[in-house]
Amino acid sequence: MAQSARGIGSKRLVVGAHYGLTGFLGQRITSVVLTLWVLLLGSSVFFGPLTYETWAALFAPLWMKVLSLVALFSLLYHAWIGVRNIWMDYVTPVWARLSLQTITVLWLIACGVWSVQILWRV
Amino acid sequence: MTTFTATKRPRPQFRNLNFPLLLTYRLPLAGWVSIMHRISGAMLFLALPLLLWMLDLSLISELSFERLRGIASGFLVKLVLLFLIWGFFHHLIAGVRYLLLDLHIGIDLKSSRASAMAVYAVSLPLTLIAALRLFGAI
Numbered sequence: 001m002a003q004s005a006r007g008i009g010s011k012r013l014v015v016g017a018h019y020g021l022t023g024f025l026g027q028r029i030t031s032v033v034l035t036l037w038v039l040l041l042g043s044s045v046f047f048g049p050l051t052y053e054t055w056a057a058l059f060a061p062l063w064m065k066v067l068s069l070v071a072l073f074s075l076l077y078h079a080w081i082g083v084r085n086i087w088m089d090y091v092t093p094v095w096a097r098l099s100l101q102t103i104t105v106l107w108l109i110a111c112g113v114w115s116v117q118i119l120w121r122v
Numbered sequence: 123m124t125t126f127t128a129t130k131r132p133r134p135q136f137r138n139l140n141f142p143l144l145l146t147y148r149l150p151l152a153g154w155v156s157i158m159h160r161i162s163g164a165m166l167f168l169a170l171p172l173l174l175w176m177l178d179l180s181l182i183s184e185l186s187f188e189r190l191r192g193i194a195s196g197f198l199v200k201l202v203l204l205f206l207i208w209g210f211f212h213h214l215i216a217g218v219r220y221l222l223l224d225l226h227i228g229i230d231l232k233s234s235r236a237s238a239m240a241v242y243a244v245s246l247p248l249t250l251i252a253a254l255r256l257f258g259a260i
Contacts, residue, residue, distance in 0.1 A: 083161045086164060
């Protein structure tokens, strides 16, 4: 198991799922949100010509911005669980796993901040 | 109340799978769906900045929209996009299958094999349609 080698709290799990059910449910709920958002985007793009006007108009209303941001944040949480599982399956040294997990989280937060700017610039 | 302390036994580890075996073992179809779900998910995660950048370009202005259209008209770019589209469709369709399995729908061997087949039967034609659309055939 992924535990620090010695010292205070040496039995404590440093990296891992911690609360498996939260992640499991979170990943599934966010997947439903993402599917619905993709269907919404896909259907509005598919029926009708795709020009800048129609595309930008789709993202113009506040509700669409909020919906898209919720979807993108769902994507980030979904990706976090998935990528974390990959690290947990293949990377065993605690230091390596913790570093990769840290990079993943920071990276995803950065993407989240960026998506706010992308959506609210329209 | 009695306290019970379990003696800590080493957990059994079964490392009977090595690299040469990985190459010769034949995965069942559901196994392929599973590993490709993971690979496509990792791929989409890595492509996230590219996708966000494309979303950004598509939304900033008419000028950047046309710039993106220009970039996406390159053959190699189209190939990369098609690869991502395949990954997306596989991940989406396989994901729906997992949601159904989580709801205990189709968990017997026969129907799970059929649904694994269905993942390919849906995601590959969708990718083909996207390819034809992307390369201007339809």
